[in-house]
Amino acid sequence: MERLDNAPSQPPLKIRVGFDLELRCPRPTPMIVTLGVHASRAGDLLEADPLQVTPAVPLRSYVDSYGNRCHRLVAPAGLLRLQGSGLVADPGWTDPVLPELEQRPVEDLPDDVLLFLLASRFCESDLLTDLAWSRFEGAPSGWGRVQAICDFVHQHVRFDYNRSSPTKSALQTLESREGVCRDFTHLAIALCRCMNIPARYCTGYLSDIAVPPPHTAMDFHAWFEAYLGDGWHVFDPRNNTPRIGRILIARGRDAADVALTTSFGPSVLESFQVWAR
Template identity: 55%
Template sequence: MRIRAGYDIAFNCFQDVPMVLMLTVHPSRQGDLLTDHAIRVSPNVALRDYKDGFGNVCTRLVAPVGQINIRNEFIIEDSGLPDEVAPHAEQIPLDWLPDEALVYLLGSRYCDTQRLTDLAWSTFGRISGGWRRVQAICDYVHGHIKFGYQFARSDRTASEGHEERIGVCRDFAHLAVTLCRCINIPARYCTGYLGDIGVPPDPAPMDFSAWFEAYIGGRWYTFDARHNHPRIGRVVIARGRDAADVAISTAFGQAELVRFKVITNEVRDCDAIPTRPAMAREQRVLA
């Protein structure tokens, strides 16, 4: 299966604003790309890539005064299979966990584990099996939080989401990640593309999506507390402790968002492969 994905984003800046973008497909998926994949900006500014401590590709630039347009569109190959289900995957004892998984047991900016530990153990502590525990957490979060784009708030923590019982996909992911960590299951936050493939189309404008991965059975498995059933066609951009680690854009100055469009859809055999957008050529250096 082939998926067309991309974005068209614009900011209005009132001074030169250094920015960090996290818009490049994760290195684990770059081998699946079928077309060119490059951030293109107008007006033309220098771009420099680096990898952060979690292995995500970040792009640095300085946006000039005025409007800056940031675009990309690409085709990527996908298996077309839904998220894997492994009901026999067991929880790994703490002393057997790989060193690199331990950071995903700790509290973080939006995953305030200290506020939810008692709830987690009283609700999920008696459930055996890693997969069963994580799925029980997803069921709980899915039923506890009401989804709505009007409920978006950029500073809501997991415990606040639990108290308010409203949110968007990041709030579902933050609460599920936090509850997993509270009961000693490493969990990491993911962001990327998730189109309406294999499900009824959502009339709301497309956006980037958030889900999470839990380390059970000796590997990372995908879970999605918002949708709470296996989905087709996820394309990961970045992974981290929570949304603070994988922000799509970080501006070090005043930058007003004036356009935001995301596309993610299956490419049918009759569809044309997109050509390179007619934009200013990029200047890009890999750090």
């Protein structure tokens, strides 16, 4: 696919994004909520997407160490509803494909990128090194090697909503050969890190624009970014094809860093709706 930097100008798409979640807590429970459109897309917001909480509780906002917008609150006992909706201007281009990009030697990487070479909670690159080098050492370096990893994960893992769990790791996904987009992404990240390619986890909205039906129920989506050349670039091993309308919410080492809600006590998700249209 050709690079789209010089694509002809066109009116931007307007994508309505949002969510409506309900959680139940048996007692007052502190929470961190990470559900707003990422600050890197703030300039594209035609309508802001403030977090709405029912019943109303005090909110305190902060930006975490990865640059993600977060809110702190204490959920009351009973039902808590979290809602948000925004309108995003999007250029309507597919994810860029840049096969000329090369991998940087570790010694030449920026200091703030090195963190994304290390093993993490869900990406046990230290346990997958032998497999990665035996399979991908012969792949073209740079973009071609990351794409070879995505091809492997896409072909090796079967997508199944019912065959994952909140604690499933990259190694477990490799062994079970099934999972959801989160699992595809963890495995691809771990294999990239084994090959000394920095990779970071992303979560956000992904529309069905230009995707033929039937469409599955909308959900938040996971993909990753690999550091090639002088910057970060999108890869999506679950879909393994460039898509339109990818809107970031949060980035981190793996899913543990970008949980949509983190409860410091028991909570049960009772309903869940997401849209990007």
